[in-house]
Amino acid sequence: MPAITARGLRKSYAGRTVVDGIDLDINEGEIFAVLGHNGAGKTTTVEMISGVRHRDAGEISVLGFDPDRDAEKLSHLVGVQLQDSQLPDKMRVREAIELYSSFYRDPVSGDDLLERLHLTEHRNRPFAKLSGGQKQRLAIALALVGRPRVAVLDELTTGLDPKARRETWGLIEGLRDDGVTVILVTHFMEEAEFLADRLALFENGKIVTVDTPAGLINQRTDGRQEIKFRLDEDPKSVMDDFRALADVRTVQVQGQNMIITGTGDVILAVTAHIARTGLTARDLRVHQATLDDAVLTAGSQS
Numbered sequence: 001m002p003a004i005t006a007r008g009l010r011k012s013y014a015g016r017t018v019v020d021g022i023d024l025d026i027n028e029g030e031i032f033a034v035l036g037h038n039g040a041g042k043t044t045t046v047e048m049i050s051g052v053r054h055r056d057a058g059e060i061s062v063l064g065f066d067p068d069r070d071a072e073k074l075s076h077l078v079g080v081q082l083q084d085s086q087l088p089d090k091m092r093v094r095e096a097i098e099l100y101s102s103f104y105r106d107p108v109s110g111d112d113l114l115e116r117l118h119l120t121e122h123r124n125r126p127f128a129k130l131s132g133g134q135k136q137r138l139a140i141a142l143a144l145v146g147r148p149r150v151a152v153l154d155e156l157t158t159g160l161d162p163k164a165r166r167e168t169w170g171l172i173e174g175l176r177d178d179g180v181t182v183i184l185v186t187h188f189m190e191e192a193e194f195l196a197d198r199l200a201l202f203e204n205g206k207i208v209t210v211d212t213p214a215g216l217i218n219q220r221t222d223g224r225q226e227i228k229f230r231l232d233e234d235p236k237s238v239m240d241d242f243r244a245l246a247d248v249r250t251v252q253v254q255g256q257n258m259i260i261t262g263t264g265d266v267i268l269a270v271t272a273h274i275a276r277t278g279l280t281a282r283d284l285r286v287h288q289a290t291l292d293d294a295v296l297t298a299g300s301q302s
């Protein structure tokens with residue numbers, strides 16, 4: 001059974017439609033990523049699901065409750081980390097955690113959460129004195145302190161350094177292990193590829209595709225792979241031999257470099273050819289299509 005469903009969701013601001021008839025089914029216990037360009041309607045959609053913003057039309061069910069009508073019940077079940085979360089300037093980290101813990105029947109240990117988010121040493125620091133990344137980590141802690149069954153995380157790791165980002169990913173994987181349903185709005189394709197079970201791609205207030213990361217990559221790039229290497233020999237003199245190989249799509253020469261794209265077993269075909277002919281291929285690199293490639297392809301198709 002899906003944990004979250006939405007049907008015909010709509011929202012306009014001053015007559016401009018920004019969410020334009022969205023249908024969604026998010027399964028219990030999955031990490032569901034919401035992707036799309038700036039202004040595509042991602043935040044408005046997840047805010048309507050969280051009950052932070054009222055919809056103009058459509059139906060939403062979160063764990064069987066309507067976020068507009070059953071806000072009180074859902075507040076105990078849903079943890080929300082929104083973009084630009086603000087707290088009073090003078091509120092200290094530990095005070096914020098204590099305050100949020102008091103809202104819930106069975107909060108997790110605030111100390112553990114602070115430890116896991118590397119905030120223990122900042123626990124007495126007022127909100128206004130935290131760095132951007134520390135504020136972000138506090139917002140994540142506040143979203144998780146109530147042991148939510150659904151966590152809505154909008155731009156989870158924006159502003160975090162690479163190490164903190166990786167650590168936060170570990171925390172989110174832990175939520176999945178606990179059966180929490182996670183909605184993750186992100187502009188980081190690597191993050192979506194790493195964490196998401198499925199994703200929705202938003203464009204101009206609509207969802208254009210829902211798929212697994214691997215499914216979207218295959219759908220949009222045909223599983224394209226690129227092989228690049230430098231030859232001691234003149235690359236132009238052997239271009240046609242590479243073009244004739246199975247699964248090769250394109251062959252390009254840039255100076256001494258050769259760039260070959262293809263699908264299926266193209267890597268095997270190219271490396272076997274190099275070995276067979278005794279060519280000297282230096283600095284050979286393989287680039288598999290990523291979610292970034294897939295989403296950029298999607299953008300160029302719109």
Ligand SMILES: Nc1ncnc2c1ncn2[C@@H]1O[C@H](COP(=O)(O)OP(=O)(O)OP(=O)(O)O)[C@@H](O)[C@H]1O
Binds near residue numbers: 013043044045
């Ligand atoms: N309170 C508001 N009043 C008027 N317009 C708004 C309001 N909130 C959002 N919008 C507009 O609605 C559109 C969708 O915004 P939304 O924040 O949902 O997009 P997004 O996909 O989350 O974008 P981003 O990736 O930049 O966060 C944007 O054009 C935005 O300017």
